[in-house]
Amino acid sequence: MADTISVLPDSVANQIAAGEVIQRPASLVKELVENAVDAGADSIQVILKDAGRTLVQVVDNGCGMSETDARLCFERHATSKIKQADDLYAIRTMGFRGEALASIGAVAQVEMRTSTGEHPGGTRIVIHGSEIQLQEPAACPDGTSIAVKNLFYNVPARRKFLKSNTVELRHILTEFHRIALAHPRINFQLFHNNSEIYHLQASQLHQRIVSVFGKGINQNIIKIQADTLMINLSGYIGKPKIARKKFGEQFFFVNQRFMKHPYFHKAIMQCYERLIPPDTIPSYFIFLDIDPSRIDVNIHPTKTEIKFEDEKAIYQILQATVKESLGKFSITPSLNFNQEGAIEIPVPHPGEPVSIPEIKVDPEFNPFASHLRRTAVPQNWERLYSRENNHDNIRDQSSESMFSQHKAETPSFIQLKNKFILTPVKSGLMVIHQVRAYERILYEQFLKNTGLASFSGQKSLFPVTIELSIPDEQLLLQVAPSLKSLGIELESFGGQSVLIRSLPEILSDQDPKTLIEQLIEALRTESLNLKEHLREMVAGKLAGVAAPSLNRYLNNEERRFLIDELFACKEPQFTPSGKNVLTILQLDELEKQFF
Ligand code: ADP
Numbered sequence: 001m002a003d004t005i006s007v008l009p010d011s012v013a014n015q016i017a018a019g020e021v022i023q024r025p026a027s028l029v030k031e032l033v034e035n036a037v038d039a040g041a042d043s044i045q046v047i048l049k050d051a052g053r054t055l056v057q058v059v060d061n062g063c064g065m066s067e068t069d070a071r072l073c074f075e076r077h078a079t080s081k082i083k084q085a086d087d088l089y090a091i092r093t094m095g096f097r098g099e100a101l102a103s104i105g106a107v108a109q110v111e112m113r114t115s116t117g118e119h120p121g122g123t124r125i126v127i128h129g130s131e132i133q134l135q136e137p138a139a140c141p142d143g144t145s146i147a148v149k150n151l152f153y154n155v156p157a158r159r160k161f162l163k164s165n166t167v168e169l170r171h172i173l174t175e176f177h178r179i180a181l182a183h184p185r186i187n188f189q190l191f192h193n194n195s196e197i198y199h200l201q202a203s204q205l206h207q208r209i210v211s212v213f214g215k216g217i218n219q220n221i222i223k224i225q226a227d228t229l230m231i232n233l234s235g236y237i238g239k240p241k242i243a244r245k246k247f248g249e250q251f252f253f254v255n256q257r258f259m260k261h262p263y264f265h266k267a268i269m270q271c272y273e274r275l276i277p278p279d280t281i282p283s284y285f286i287f288l289d290i291d292p293s294r295i296d297v298n299i300h301p302t303k304t305e306i307k308f309e310d311e312k313a314i315y316q317i318l319q320a321t322v323k324e325s326l327g328k329f330s331i332t333p334s335l336n337f338n339q340e341g342a343i344e345i346p347v348p349h350p351g352e353p354v355s356i357p358e359i360k361v362d363p364e365f366n367p368f369a370s371h372l373r374r375t376a377v378p379q380n381w382e383r384l385y386s387r388e389n390n391h392d393n394i395r396d397q398s399s400e401s402m403f404s405q406h407k408a409e410t411p412s413f414i415q416l417k418n419k420f421i422l423t424p425v426k427s428g429l430m431v432i433h434q435v436r437a438y439e440r441i442l443y444e445q446f447l448k449n450t451g452l453a454s455f456s457g458q459k460s461l462f463p464v465t466i467e468l469s470i471p472d473e474q475l476l477l478q479v480a481p482s483l484k485s486l487g488i489e490l491e492s493f494g495g496q497s498v499l500i501r502s503l504p505e506i507l508s509d510q511d512p513k514t515l516i517e518q519l520i521e522a523l524r525t526e527s528l529n530l531k532e533h534l535r536e537m538v539a540g541k542l543a544g545v546a547a548p549s550l551n552r553y554l555n556n557e558e559r560r561f562l563i564d565e566l567f568a569c570k571e572p573q574f575t576p577s578g579k580n581v582l583t584i585l586q587l588d589e590l591e592k593q594f595f
């Protein structure tokens, strides 16, 4: 048999390679802008025509290339970024595979102008489908400009696969956002069909996020930061209220490279559990800085999938950091962190281990027992909310005359419709939803008591029997261990009846039978297969079932208790299912009403 193997000519090999790296105009934007970043540019322009179909041009003020390099850069495996295999483990540049320009040159018409600024002039090169058309000295500004025209002009099958301009432009913007967010210190401009779409000035990350996603996000992101021996984390996470149903504002960067990481995404999602509706996704912009030898970037041509040596540990650091920041935020919901007079939030110092904030509360405490006792409430929430001075207070109903000076120094808590508690704070009027506040308090109280032994607030009952259908009995027995750890002891009595032996002290005002029946009702719609969060889920349901009992008149002291207890919670702003517990009617909004 005759020999049949032959080595493919470069132009064909490049075209095949291009299939992996260059899928659409957005790939050109990614590769060319990454090269500009690697070249040390601090100003980068992206110029597009017809969503990149007819033109993608990237102009930078980076280091430029010598005449020889200008020719070499279009060869396959031509790179200045690594020299030997070992360098792969120390990569800090975006590129290193040396295949982008070779691929681009194979499937488009490319014109490059580049100058290092050292020699008198620069170089101009034109390549069509891997064929050099022209190379000549040319006067050009320092840096590099690469114009890619008519992508896939010589691969009609691929050109046909391009989607509508709207879709292609959206892909381009996705890539552009990733790089622009990763490099806030670089000026970026993006033009499409001669109109300027973005002009991003060099700035801090916070400002860059706002420039990319609009002013609406300005007050709605929370800083995160953790420095550990293994990894440094920084960036921002979105407040629960800006969580969206669609993906779009989720960004992980490793050493300033965008990556997708479903496992780390899950870590973040878990932190927001019960803070946001179940079908929504929180925003995040998280930067991981790690020794390049601990990751493998080279597992996919577009390098958006990255392997980590210590995935589990990073998962935990990530979770602790995000939870801590969320916890800090939720006790200070309406504060603008840049404002003067903002409260002091304990900030971890570099080197200190990251810990999840914990607030200790007496588990025995029942705020609504008839004999009201004060517990040591660790948070002086008035400070958090900068309460109004007394003379400005909304007058208590007990004032003798509307205009008499307030005598007592006690703050006002007005109850409205047995449903809301109103109290003045510096920025306006805080309105607290009683039942939801109680729901949050109960939930945190339940979860604080791990294991029956430590459940000091448990109360034995004269056992109450409830009769159940077979499926309901099964349901209840399935969650019995979780209930037990929450202070509710049940016993199967046989023949579909269940005995309730004890309830937590905090639920002592509830009718045990109704409580359990309502709990079953609430659990019916849940899938109980997820062992992991069963206890939290049951605690959340239980709190939801028990809280409506607080839909009633509260005396002054009870109002104060409710509020103190609420602000002793880790996350006073939301119910376990993510509903708002409180809101502040802003003073300036009120002022507008009287204009
Ligand atoms: P890689 O980025 O993986 O090295 P590329 O094909 O993207 O491979 O680029 C090949 C080489 O061309 C780079 O290593 C770099 O030396 C040079 N180069 C590409 N773009 C630029 C640019 N904008 N400015 C300066 N040098 C560049």
Ligand code: MG
Binding pocket: 031, 034, 035, 094, 095, 096, 098, 100, 101
């Ligand atoms: Mg490159």
